[in-house]
Amino acid sequence: MVLPFRDINVQVSPDCYIFKSPSTPNAPALTVDRPTGEIRLSDAALLAGKRVTRVFSIKGILGVIQLRLDKYILVITKDEQIGRLKGHMVHRIVQVEFLPVHERQLSDPDEDRFLGLLRSFLKSGPMYYSYTLDLTNSFQRQAAQQDAARAAGHAESPLWMRADDRFFWNRFVQSDLIEYRNRGARGQLGVQAGIDPYILPVMFGMLEIHPTTFRGRSLTIALITRRSRFRAGTRFFSRGIDEDGHVANYNETEQIVVLNDSGQSSLGGYSGTGDIQMGKGGSSGDTQILSYVQTRGSVPVFWGEINNLKYTPRLEVRGDAGGIEAAFPAASAHFTEQVRIYGDNYLVNLVNQKGRERRVKEAYERMVKFLAGGGTGSNSSGSSSSNKDLNEKSAAAGAAAAASRRGGSISGAAERQRYTQSQLDRVHYIYFDFHSETKGARLDRAKLLLDQMHDALIAQQYFSAADLPGHGGGAARLEPRTLQMSVVRTNCMDCLDRTNVVQSMLARWTLERMFADLGIMARGGTLVDQDPAFELLFRNLWADNADRVAQSYAGTGAMKTDMTRTGRRTQIGALRDGQVAVTRYCLNNFFDGPRQDAFDLFLGAYSPPEAGGAHLVFADRRPVLIRAVPYVLAFAVFFVLVGLFTRRLPDAAVLPMRIFLLFWLVVAAYSARFVLRSGELYVNWPKLIPRPASVEDYHAAMAKARKDKLLGSFVARHERGLSTARYMSAEEGKKRIE
Incomplete structure (x- = not known):
């Protein structure tokens, strides 16, 4: 397995930049020619005689980006160690330096503005990476990749090749290095695998790792939220779905528990019964991974909110028959991909059924019916929101998901259509009016949703595996014990505040089930009864997640975090929510434009015009x-x-x-x-x-x-x-x- 270099030295020369790893002297050096920006691999020994004006060390190469006048190499110069997960160190990017390919002599206002947008974005954006662990894939997908590689008799791919394209946040700025890797350059045609250790995949979102104990048993709990790079942006400038089936504010959240984590400390085994503890014949001292995945994303129809300085922006929803029909191909592509990746999808819609949000709710339900009818608009039981249909289907959800993962080739338009429709039949819609049910600070009534989904959650399971040593000195491998067979996709209007409360509630229910299956707590017990200190850690972990996701989308922390942190609605929490609402109003109307521009620039949605073309992109053209x-x-x-x-x-x-x-x-x-x-x-x-x-x-x-x-x-x-x-x-x- 090829892993990124942990140590890279940069030599700045008048005619090139030279990147090489001092701990791997035999590896080829990466050179970037100045001023052409051409990338190539060279023998490090042949470059020893070059005149060097500056030498410094970096943590990794974030990527390369072309702006209006120049091309810049983005290098990570400072990071922060977040902690170890399954023995792998995880880092957060703290500082990025821009290395210009040219020595720019002229001042250009657009170029300076582009650089300012990128610097501000990279300074505030929470980005994480690991040299040895794939942060973009859930542990269940990592295990599937390992199984596929072993079945094919192949060695595991380089870390960047295994990354999930949705969460490979710096994929666009790495495109020059990836292009060179796949095709080479002048005089170096063909695949250039030697550049693999220089390509470092980065994840954007939230990641916290906490070594702790539960009732005296040592364990590590971690929470990872991965934000999709597709249709990324700010609150009012990125809503709904696009023509390619990508929804706004799409996040995958994985809650992870690691037992006997040798990377954190020398943890002993523990007593307990059941297949999970003993690994179906394994040792109770094996490192064990348990994880539970949820997703969130904007309502998958064409809709948006248009800022106009009013507190409630103008709502635009294409929810009539024509709008739903126009959005059908995009929504079909979205849910087909979701079912392919996660199995059955349970769509929990928390949008209000009264007031201005009603139109969005009704548009979502029309789309679900349209999907169930295969694009004809007729309803079928495949996406019914009734409890009876939901419970009848949830018992068979696991088997259907397993059959889908075994897969097979799909040939012919008719076969593809049948395959797509069979995927869409595994989309189940559940409506829960969160505000109405919990009004009067009755947060306990949110548990009615758990009762409504009980059978589906039982059938859903969670992922568990033993982390076993590799054979013949190879890399460690995950041996699955149970698989998560479906996913809950939660949304409200912003997919922030209500969504996080419900996701934390589902995560708590599943974590209590994990601990009961492990035998370290009584079945039917609760975290607060069994270990109040761990309960507090769990609450703050999910509240931090709410704040990070909201910060990247709305520009502020989340609302209703007092519910997550304390389990009840408080006056201080209500006052804080009022402050957050006012701050969001100001940010969304007066500051989010440049933030959206930064997203579009870094992720490649916008390409700056070449020098000599149109300029003054940022000029204010109002009278x-x-x-x-x-x-x-x-x-x-x-x-x-x-x-x-x-x-x-x-x-x-x-x-x-x-x-x-x-x-x-x-x-x-x-x-x-x-x-x-x-x-x-x-x-x-x-x-x-x-x-x-x-x-x-x-x-x-x-x-x-x-x-x-x-x-x-x-x-x-x-x-x-x-x-x-x-x-x-x-x-x-x-x-x-x-």
């Missing part, structure tokens, strides 16, 4: 008068406050001050009214890939501004005076959208 209104509002409020709170001389006339205050009050009121009526003009939209719905709303707001009785004529006159160059830039942006 000056439109941009000036908020400043006028601020000045008016300032003068009103000055007039109200400035001490007046005893003999000063009152009338002039009243006229002064009245004038600025009128100016402030008019400015505020204009800003609120034309809110779309003051939202900080993404500039690299404008969202079509937001573009339409922007133009509608601009048309409304032109009709304003006071400012409309000035706005229209200013627009007529815009230069031809600015119109050309706008047309280029329109073409990019199309």
Whole structure:
């Protein structure tokens, strides 16, 4: 098995960058030519005579990215050790340095802005990696890969090749190295396997590892949330599903328990009965892995929320028959992939059935019926939300999943259609009105969902395996004992707050089942009764997960974390939620545009124009008068406050001050009214890939501004005076959208 280099030295030369591992002197050195940026492998000994201006060590190569004027090598210069999982050290990226291929002499505002976006993104983005453990795949998928490699008689692939493409977060910026690996370069044609140790896969999300004890038994509990790189972005600029079947805010969360973890400490065996403890003939001292996987993702229809400076943005849902039919291929692709990877999917929908969220709920249910009817819109029992149908199907879910994993080739359009429909028949819809059921701080009523899903959760199982030493000095291998046969896919509107409460509840139920199966707690017992200290650790672990996932999507921590941390609704928690709501409002309206641009740039959704082409990508093309209104509002409020709170001389006339205050009050009121009526003009939209719905709303707001009785004529006159160059830039942006 080829693993990434743990130590890499960088030699900076006027004509190239040289990367080589001092602990592996016989390995070829990776060189990046300057100024062409061409990648090649070279004999390290032949490079010893080069003139070097700087030498430093790095943790790994994050990737290579081409911006407007230059290409940059992103190298990890500082990391933080998170802990050991199954003996493998896990690291979090702390600092990334940009190595320019050229020595840029000219200053370019767009290039500087691109670099600023990337630096801000890499500084705040929680990214994790390991040199020896695949963080992008669940332990169950890792075991399946090992079994497949052994069955084929092949050695395990390099770490980056085994990575799950959905969670290989730096896949785009690694594309230059991967392209060279697969095809080579001038004078080095063909597969270049020597570059494999330089390719380091990175995961984005949340990862915590805690060595602890439960009732005196040593164990390690870990929680990993992997965020998909597809349709990634911020809260209001990334909603619903795209044409390729990728949904917004898609995360896979894996809860892991490691017993007898020799990588953490010398843990003894423990007494207990059952196949899991003894490994079906193994030793109770074997390292054992137990894991449980859940997913979350946006409602898989075409919908979105358009910012307009109002607290509740305008909701746009294509939930009619035409919209559902248009989204059917994407939703079908999404759930076909989900069933292929996880087995049966239980779709837990927590969206409100009243108010503005009702349209999203109804659109989701229409889509589920459409999927069940094979795209005809007719319903079938395959996706019924009734408890009776759910319980009847859950008993057979495990066998169906196993049959699907054994697989077989699918040939012919009719066969593929039948295969797709058989996959969609394994999608089960469950509705639970979380807000209605738990109102009045009745969090205990959320357990009604567990009762509703009881049989499905029993049939679902969880993954457990023994970590056995490799034969002949080979790598350790996972020997599965039980497999998780299905997955619960939870969503609310944002897939954040309500979703995390329900996911933590399902994780607790499964963890108690694991411990009961292991014989280290009584069946029917609870964590809080058996070990209050461990219960507290569990609560905080899931609350931290809620905050990390929400931070990357909404820009703040999660709401309702008091429910997760304490098990009840508190006044302090409610006040904190109010603060979070106000912060989200400000971030989503005024700061999320650049954050979305950073996602699009790093993940390759946007490619900067080449030097010599169009420029000033980030220029504000609104008329000056439109941009000036908020400043006028601020000045008016300032003068009103000055007039109200400035001490007046005893003999000063009152009338002039009243006229002064009245004038600025009128100016402030008019400015505020204009800003609120034309809110779309003051939202900080993404500039690299404008969202079509937001573009339409922007133009509608601009048309409304032109009709304003006071400012409309000035706005229209200013627009007529815009230069031809600015119109050309706008047309280029329109073409990019199309």
